[in-house]
Amino acid sequence: MKFVDEFRDAQLGRVLAGEILGVLEAGRHYKVMEVCGGHTHSIYKYGIDGLLPSNVELVHGPGCPVCVIPMGRVDDGIAVAMREGVIFTCFGDMLRVPGSRYTLLDAKARGADVRMVYSPLDALRIARENPGREVVFFAIGSETTAPSTALTLKRAKAEGVENFSCVCNHVTIVPPLRALLESPDLRLDGFIGPGHVCTVVGARPFEFIAADYRRPVVISGFEPVDVLQSILMVLRQLREGRCEVENQYRRVVAREGNLRALEVMAEVFELRAHFEWRGLGFISQSALALSDAYREFDAEKRFEVPGVRVADPKACQCGEVLKGVIKPWECKVFGTACTPEHAIGTCMVSPEGACAAYYNFGRLAREREAV
């Protein structure tokens, strides 16, 4: 297939849904986790869950980068943004993520110079244009976005841009998956692997899931036909008693990943000893900090940040949603006190968040589950 409409072909989707029915074992309930928020978005946008039989349950994973940012990190960002002379830059979704008292958008309304950017290179350009100001980039995302931050920092260093720094919140996806697999709360039969992350790290880092935990993994693309085919491939492995890492997204993902991107990341970043994930707690070696060679660009070193841990609001059940323990609509404040316009939790902010995807596209799925 060459064109995007072929990956959205409804007839092909129905054929795949029929093949899924053909590989299921009678009386068995299947739980398949889609790790990445991009897949969650596709599943609800295209009604993929509506094509599946009721004994195939999709469980949403912790792969939405905005959703996993804890309140304390938002507070740290706001503390930097409120400083005199600082221009604070971040991606658009981040502006609306609640901290313990307010959001970065509220900080902007209170006078902080907070600007939305589409790329860390935009933030670097702002630094060049404002040599008398400190320009800070609030970096979020997993291995998908970390290379662009790394390349921007390399460029800042090469150009000697001294008024640029970065609050590094980049996370790595494998440690939380291991934590989920160790969790007694959750029985998962297989995984839809995060296609975007794998374009950088390759398929190899996910091989432990098959080898150590005997669960199939299929690295998947993001179009509806991709996702349906990947679900079929997971279920077929279960039917045949196989546990392997298969690559449905071969048009993009290589087993070894993007070696040049990995090389730049290794130069600019090092693993943090531990990092707090929203709802999942502290996980060892699950995030990146700037390496010694790039320490001068570390905003956490350049400015004083509170660095305190803030508990989530009592009503918020993002942790359970991110672990796949509850469905978004089972949270007590879903769609009432918590909506995309007025989010209490992070999962309602980004379009990749499970609650936002469910809110925007999931009405039919909810009705189906209620029957």
Ligand code: SF4
């Ligand atoms: S509805 Fe809001 S508070 Fe509840 S889990 Fe979703 S984002 Fe979190």
